Amino acid sequence: MKASASAPAVRRSTVNPAPKPDGAAERGADAYLQLRNEIVSGRFHPNERLVEADLARLLGAGRNAIRAALVRLDQEGLVALEPNRGARVRLVSDREALEIEEVRVILEQMIIRHAARRVTAADLRDLRRSVDQMRERLSEGNPLGYSELNAEFHQRIWTIADHGTASRLLANLKSQSIRFQYRTILRPGRTEQSLREHEAIVEALASRSPDESEAAMRQHLSQVVQTLQWAIDVQRHQPIWLPR
Amino acid sequence: MKASASAPAVRRSTVNPAPKPDGAAERGADAYLQLRNEIVSGRFHPNERLVEADLARLLGAGRNAIRAALVRLDQEGLVALEPNRGARVRLVSDREALEIEEVRVILEQMIIRHAARRVTAADLRDLRRSVDQMRERLSEGNPLGYSELNAEFHQRIWTIADHGTASRLLANLKSQSIRFQYRTILRPGRTEQSLREHEAIVEALASRSPDESEAAMRQHLSQVVQTLQWAIDVQRHQPIWLPR
DNA sequence: GTTTAACCGATTGTCGACAATATTAGGGAT
DNA sequence: ATCCCTAATATTGTCGACAATCGGTTAAAC
Structure with a gap:
C-alpha cells in the first residue's frame, strides 16, 4: 500500500537504534524512519539539500509526511531546517x-x-x-x-x-x-x-x-x-x- | 502579520531554557515555543488532550503550525502523539x-x-x-x-x-x-x-x-x-x- | 438488564491549489 | 570580463476541503 514501486525498499540496518523502543507508531513514523536511515547510513552527504518534493517521490509518501519527518529530524539534530530555505543534512563539526x-x-x-x-x-x-x-x-x-x-x-x-x-x-x-x-x-x-x-x-x-x-x-x-x-x-x- | 489579535501574547517565562540558542528561527518555531511554554509552565496538566483546532485558535496559528509544533514536542518528549488519536501532554512517571x-x-x-x-x-x-x-x-x-x-x-x-x-x-x-x-x-x-x-x-x-x-x-x-x-x-x- | 450493533459528532490525516519566498538565469551597463 | 538589476523558475509555506478514524451514544436484540 505504502511501499510504492519506486521507493527503493530501505533495508533496516543495524545502525538504526530505533529511538522509540515501544511498538506504538507515531505521526509520520514511516517516512521519518526511512529518511533517518537514508541519512544515518550515509546515502545523503552532509549539507546536501533535502527537497521535499524529491523526498516525497523517493519515499512514496506525501509532502505532508516528509514535512513532519523533517521537523522531527531537525529536532533530533540530524537535519538543519531554515525557514523558507528548506532542509539540509546537518554537518556536525x-x-x-x-x-x-x-x-x-x-x-x-x-x-x-x-x-x-x-x-x-x-x-x-x-x-x-x-x-x-x-x-x-x-x-x-x-x-x-x-x-x-x-x-x-x-x-x-x-x-x-x-x-x-x-x-x-x-x-x-x-x-x-x-x-x-x-x-x-x-x-x-x-x-x-x-x-x-x-x-x-x-x-x-x-x-x-x-x-x-x-x-x-x-x-x-x-x-x-x-x-x-x-x-x-x-x-x-x-x-x-x-x-x- | 501572523500575530493575530486573538493570540493571548504568551509571556516568555524564565522557565524556558530556549532549546535552540542561536537566533535562527526554524519551521513553526513560534507556535512551538508558545506551546512549549504553556506546557512547561503548567497551564496544561499531564495527560490533558491537546486538540489541534483548539490550540490553533488559542495561539492564533494555523492548524499546520500546530501540527509541526506537536511533532517537535513529541520528539522532545513533552507530548505524546498517537496516530489518529491526537496529542496529550506526556506524563513522566x-x-x-x-x-x-x-x-x-x-x-x-x-x-x-x-x-x-x-x-x-x-x-x-x-x-x-x-x-x-x-x-x-x-x-x-x-x-x-x-x-x-x-x-x-x-x-x-x-x-x-x-x-x-x-x-x-x-x-x-x-x-x-x-x-x-x-x-x-x-x-x-x-x-x-x-x-x-x-x-x-x-x-x-x-x-x-x-x-x-x-x-x-x-x-x-x-x-x-x-x-x-x-x-x-x-x-x-x-x-x-x-x-x- | 446486559450485550451487541449501528450511528453520529468530533478529531485527525491527506491531498491539491495557490501564495510567499528564495534561487537561478539572462541581459545590459560599465 | 565583471557587476548589478530584472525576470523566470524552483521551492517552501499556508490554507481550505474532504476522507478516514475514533469515542461515545442510542437503539435493537436477547
Missing part, C-alpha cells in the same frame, strides 16, 4: 563530534553501572556470543561488520541496564556522530585492541561489580575518544572533499 | 523523573568541569550576584522566585562551560521533569541548604579547580536527588489528584 563523544562516555559509564547490577547469566551468554562474532569478523578482515557488531554490543548493554532515558539519549548522540565513527575504523591495530577491551567489559560485568565495569568501560571509551581525535587530525590534513 | 535526574547529575558534573576551566572574573561576579538575589528571595519568603533564579544560576554555568551538546540535553531534560521540581521546593529547610550549596559551587569555581567544582556540584545534586525522592514519597501517600 569536529568540535561537536568531540562534545558528543564526551557526553557519550559519561552516559555509557553511568549505564554500565546499572547493567552490572542487573545482568543475568543469559545476558552474559549473549554478550560473549557477540564478542565471539566480533572476533570472527576481525579474523575475516571485515571491519564494517565488526563495527555493526560493536554497535549491537553496546546496545545490548543498554538493554540490560534498562535505563530508557539514557538509552534514548545515547541512540540520538550516536546517530549524530555516525559519520565520524566510520573513520575510526581505519586506524591500524585499533580493532584488535577494541576487541580486547570488549572482552574486558564482559568479564567485568560477569563479576557484577559496578566499579569494575565502569572502569573497563572507561578504559574502552577513552581509547575511542583518542581514536576519534586521531581520525579528526588525519582528516584535517587530508580532507576528503575540499571546500569549493 | 516517578521512575522516569529519577532517571532524568540521574542523567542530569552526571551532565552537570561534566559541564561544571568545563566551566571551572573557562570561568572569568566577570562570570564569577554574575554568579555571585545570582546567589545574592537568591538570598534576597529567600529572605522575602518567595520560594517560586528562588526556583526561577536557581534555574538561571545553573544556566549561567552552562553558558560559561560553552558545551552546546550538554546544554541542549540538560535543557530538554529539565523541561521534562519540571513538574517534579515544583514539589521539591516545598521541603522545609531545603532552600536554605540549597543556597549554601550554591555558594559553595561559586567558591569552587572561583578556585578554577575542576575537581573541587565537580565535588561541590555533586554535593548539591545529591541533595536535589534526595529531595526529589522525598517529594515522590510524599506524593505517593498524599496524591494531589486521585486516579479516577
Whole structure:
C-alpha cells in the first residue's frame, strides 16, 4: 500500500537504534524512519539539500509526511531546517563530534553501572556470543561488520541496564556522530585492541561489580575518544572533499 | 502579520531554557515555543488532550503550525502523539523523573568541569550576584522566585562551560521533569541548604579547580536527588489528584 | 438488564491549489 | 570580463476541503 514501486525498499540496518523502543507508531513514523536511515547510513552527504518534493517521490509518501519527518529530524539534530530555505543534512563539526563523544562516555559509564547490577547469566551468554562474532569478523578482515557488531554490543548493554532515558539519549548522540565513527575504523591495530577491551567489559560485568565495569568501560571509551581525535587530525590534513 | 489579535501574547517565562540558542528561527518555531511554554509552565496538566483546532485558535496559528509544533514536542518528549488519536501532554512517571535526574547529575558534573576551566572574573561576579538575589528571595519568603533564579544560576554555568551538546540535553531534560521540581521546593529547610550549596559551587569555581567544582556540584545534586525522592514519597501517600 | 450493533459528532490525516519566498538565469551597463 | 538589476523558475509555506478514524451514544436484540 505504502511501499510504492519506486521507493527503493530501505533495508533496516543495524545502525538504526530505533529511538522509540515501544511498538506504538507515531505521526509520520514511516517516512521519518526511512529518511533517518537514508541519512544515518550515509546515502545523503552532509549539507546536501533535502527537497521535499524529491523526498516525497523517493519515499512514496506525501509532502505532508516528509514535512513532519523533517521537523522531527531537525529536532533530533540530524537535519538543519531554515525557514523558507528548506532542509539540509546537518554537518556536525569536529568540535561537536568531540562534545558528543564526551557526553557519550559519561552516559555509557553511568549505564554500565546499572547493567552490572542487573545482568543475568543469559545476558552474559549473549554478550560473549557477540564478542565471539566480533572476533570472527576481525579474523575475516571485515571491519564494517565488526563495527555493526560493536554497535549491537553496546546496545545490548543498554538493554540490560534498562535505563530508557539514557538509552534514548545515547541512540540520538550516536546517530549524530555516525559519520565520524566510520573513520575510526581505519586506524591500524585499533580493532584488535577494541576487541580486547570488549572482552574486558564482559568479564567485568560477569563479576557484577559496578566499579569494575565502569572502569573497563572507561578504559574502552577513552581509547575511542583518542581514536576519534586521531581520525579528526588525519582528516584535517587530508580532507576528503575540499571546500569549493 | 501572523500575530493575530486573538493570540493571548504568551509571556516568555524564565522557565524556558530556549532549546535552540542561536537566533535562527526554524519551521513553526513560534507556535512551538508558545506551546512549549504553556506546557512547561503548567497551564496544561499531564495527560490533558491537546486538540489541534483548539490550540490553533488559542495561539492564533494555523492548524499546520500546530501540527509541526506537536511533532517537535513529541520528539522532545513533552507530548505524546498517537496516530489518529491526537496529542496529550506526556506524563513522566516517578521512575522516569529519577532517571532524568540521574542523567542530569552526571551532565552537570561534566559541564561544571568545563566551566571551572573557562570561568572569568566577570562570570564569577554574575554568579555571585545570582546567589545574592537568591538570598534576597529567600529572605522575602518567595520560594517560586528562588526556583526561577536557581534555574538561571545553573544556566549561567552552562553558558560559561560553552558545551552546546550538554546544554541542549540538560535543557530538554529539565523541561521534562519540571513538574517534579515544583514539589521539591516545598521541603522545609531545603532552600536554605540549597543556597549554601550554591555558594559553595561559586567558591569552587572561583578556585578554577575542576575537581573541587565537580565535588561541590555533586554535593548539591545529591541533595536535589534526595529531595526529589522525598517529594515522590510524599506524593505517593498524599496524591494531589486521585486516579479516577 | 446486559450485550451487541449501528450511528453520529468530533478529531485527525491527506491531498491539491495557490501564495510567499528564495534561487537561478539572462541581459545590459560599465 | 565583471557587476548589478530584472525576470523566470524552483521551492517552501499556508490554507481550505474532504476522507478516514475514533469515542461515545442510542437503539435493537436477547
